[in-house]
Amino acid sequence: MSKLLEIKHLKKYYGKTCGIEDVTLSINEGEIYGFIGPNGAGKSTTIRTIIGLIKKNDGKIFYNGKELDMSDIKVKESIGYLPSEVNLYKEYTVKEMLDYHETFYKKNINKRRKELVKLLKLDELKRIEDLSLGNLKKVGIVLALMHEPKFLILDEPTSGLDPIMQSVLHDILIEEKNKGTTILYSSHVLSEVSNLCDTIGFIKNGVIIKEDSLVNIKNNSYTYLTITSAEVDKIKKDLGLKVKEENDNTIIFINNIDANTIIKKLSKYNIERLLIEEVSLEDLFSSFYK
Amino acid sequence: MIKKEFKNNLKSFIIWSSVLIVMFVLVFAIYPFILTDETVESLDEMMKVFPPELLKTFNMDITSINTAYGWLKSEGFMFILLITGIYSSFLGINILLKEESDKTIEYLSFLPIKRCSILTKKIIVSLTYILGIALLIGVVNFIALTISGDFNRKEYLLLIISPIFPSIVLFSLNLLISTFLKSGKKSIGISLGIVFISYLLSMLSEVSEKVEGLKYLSVYTLADVRHIIEFTSISIPCIVISIILSIVFITFSYIRYNKKELV
Numbered sequence: 001m002s003k004l005l006e007i008k009h010l011k012k013y014y015g016k017t018c019g020i021e022d023v024t025l026s027i028n029e030g031e032i033y034g035f036i037g038p039n040g041a042g043k044s045t046t047i048r049t050i051i052g053l054i055k056k057n058d059g060k061i062f063y064n065g066k067e068l069d070m071s072d073i074k075v076k077e078s079i080g081y082l083p084s085e086v087n088l089y090k091e092y093t094v095k096e097m098l099d100y101h102e103t104f105y106k107k108n109i110n111k112r113r114k115e116l117v118k119l120l121k122l123d124e125l126k127r128i129e130d131l132s133l134g135n136l137k138k139v140g141i142v143l144a145l146m147h148e149p150k151f152l153i154l155d156e157p158t159s160g161l162d163p164i165m166q167s168v169l170h171d172i173l174i175e176e177k178n179k180g181t182t183i184l185y186s187s188h189v190l191s192e193v194s195n196l197c198d199t200i201g202f203i204k205n206g207v208i209i210k211e212d213s214l215v216n217i218k219n220n221s222y223t224y225l226t227i228t229s230a231e232v233d234k235i236k237k238d239l240g241l242k243v244k245e246e247n248d249n250t251i252i253f254i255n256n257i258d259a260n261t262i263i264k265k266l267s268k269y270n271i272e273r274l275l276i277e278e279v280s281l282e283d284l285f286s287s288f289y290k
Numbered sequence: 291m292i293k294k295e296f297k298n299n300l301k302s303f304i305i306w307s308s309v310l311i312v313m314f315v316l317v318f319a320i321y322p323f324i325l326t327d328e329t330v331e332s333l334d335e336m337m338k339v340f341p342p343e344l345l346k347t348f349n350m351d352i353t354s355i356n357t358a359y360g361w362l363k364s365e366g367f368m369f370i371l372l373i374t375g376i377y378s379s380f381l382g383i384n385i386l387l388k389e390e391s392d393k394t395i396e397y398l399s400f401l402p403i404k405r406c407s408i409l410t411k412k413i414i415v416s417l418t419y420i421l422g423i424a425l426l427i428g429v430v431n432f433i434a435l436t437i438s439g440d441f442n443r444k445e446y447l448l449l450i451i452s453p454i455f456p457s458i459v460l461f462s463l464n465l466l467i468s469t470f471l472k473s474g475k476k477s478i479g480i481s482l483g484i485v486f487i488s489y490l491l492s493m494l495s496e497v498s499e500k501v502e503g504l505k506y507l508s509v510y511t512l513a514d515v516r517h518i519i520e521f522t523s524i525s526i527p528c529i530v531i532s533i534i535l536s537i538v539f540i541t542f543s544y545i546r547y548n549k550k551e552l553v
Contacts, residue, residue, distance in 0.1 A: 053399060054551045076402040087393035100294060104401045143397070
């Protein structure tokens with residue numbers, strides 16, 4: 001699979017304050033890339049640097065194999081962008097806003113607009129200034145998607161949306177993926193993207209700390225090993241694992257040893273109960289940011 | 291986009307032009323009733339008391355305010371210069387900054403349109419409105435003067451054209467300044483400051499020959515009213531300097547805006 005977006009050692013400082021220190025990531029064509037990190041980790045700065053709203057201090061961004069040039073109209077036409085905070089012309093109605101947006105595109109984008117408005121149950125007669133946060137987000141989603149972009153950048157797309165609309169948005173994104181659209185999905189909630197994404201990049205303090213496919217992340221992550229035995233102290237010394245919880249004769253280890261080795265090591269002890277559990281994505285996410 | 295910009299700026303155009311129109315219509319309406327033989331005589335006596343420097347500041351040394359047209363050439367023209375100057379300055383400083391203050395810049399800059407194209411469209415709209423306000427005031431005053439009495443039509447035409455030059459320079463200068471600003475919070479103060487300081491420098495330069503050099507620091511020197519009244523012709527160097535300054539300021543605005551961080 002060819003890479004649609006490749007970022008190498010991207011750095012952005014606001015004066016002396018670090019926005020992003022070292023962001024290196026790559027997004028394959030047709031995949032949904034989950035860009036995960038807590039608030040202030042550098043997600044929005046990375047996105048704003050990609051789309052040229054702010055200037056990078058260092059690093060390179062490649063799009064479609066070429067260095068990204070956001071002054072190129074064709075490049076802009078091929079990208080859809082939903083900012084985390086949608087700000088539009090307050091004096092317009094939704095219809096006027098979408099009509100205005102249409103005038104910037106040579107191709108007819110009205111058909112997709114109508115489909116999206118219907119799917120998201122948008123009232124086109126309402127004024128932008130009267131819209132709730134969720135409805136404003138919906139307008140932002142229509143604006144980002146109506147020109148059927150090849151690459152879609154979504155910054156916290158579900159914030160403000162109710163669970164039903166979140167589900168509708170996820171369905172729309174799966175439909176987009178099936179059509180071949182590449183999506184960069186930024187969020188601070190891992191569970192939100194875990195059902196959608198192929199690859200996940202974790203950002204912390206402006207640095208990508210882990211980037212892998214969701215399958216690999218799950219397979220290569222640690223497990224929870226729960227043992228109930230009268231010999232827990234001896235087992236603890238023998239295994240040398242980090243303890244998560246300890247209660248009477250039961251101990252929960254954070255385990256990174258394979259199951260066969262564990263069973264061999266434990267064969268000499270009298271074990272009442274043994275449980276190896278897969279770690280949840282939320283726990284994994286938390287472990288990155290501790 | 292041009293259509294939207296025209297629509298967005300129409301309200302302020304109507305407000306500013308209405309201020310001038312109402313003021314001039316009122317003055318022209320009441321002036322004939324004020325000017326009786328007695329008041330004209332006492333006005334002439336009063337003028338003799340004023341120091342020549344002060345009279346020169348308002349062009350009252352070369353024109354008399356005992357006619358409506360005379361008032362227009364002195365005090366009236368001062369209002370035209372100031373109000374069109376403030377209007378043009380506000381346009382210049384806000385036309386780009388408003389998008390940043392309202393945070394719509396994130397949407398606008400992601401549309402398939404180049405930054406220089408955004409700027410060009412906004413400049414076209416602004417210049418149209420600046421010319422529009424001058425034209426509107428010109429037409430309204432022309433009608434009012436035609437009704438109220440005889441006046442020098444060529445001189446009047448030149449007088450109405452002349453504020454356009456400092457207005458465009460003020461617009462361009464403010465546009466350039468706006469490309470250095472992050473938000474619109476300080477914009478009104480900066481705009482008003484430039485207009486009033488410029489006008490003050492222009493007035494001070496008329497007071498004494500010692501400070502005559504101050505006129506070179508004021509954009510209002512570019513509307514050379516004395517030259518028009520004395521020679522019934524417009525000063526060509528003023529036009530040339532206005533055009534050069536406007537081109538320089540606008541060119542630098544393009545350069546700055548293309549490099550500017552917009553959020």
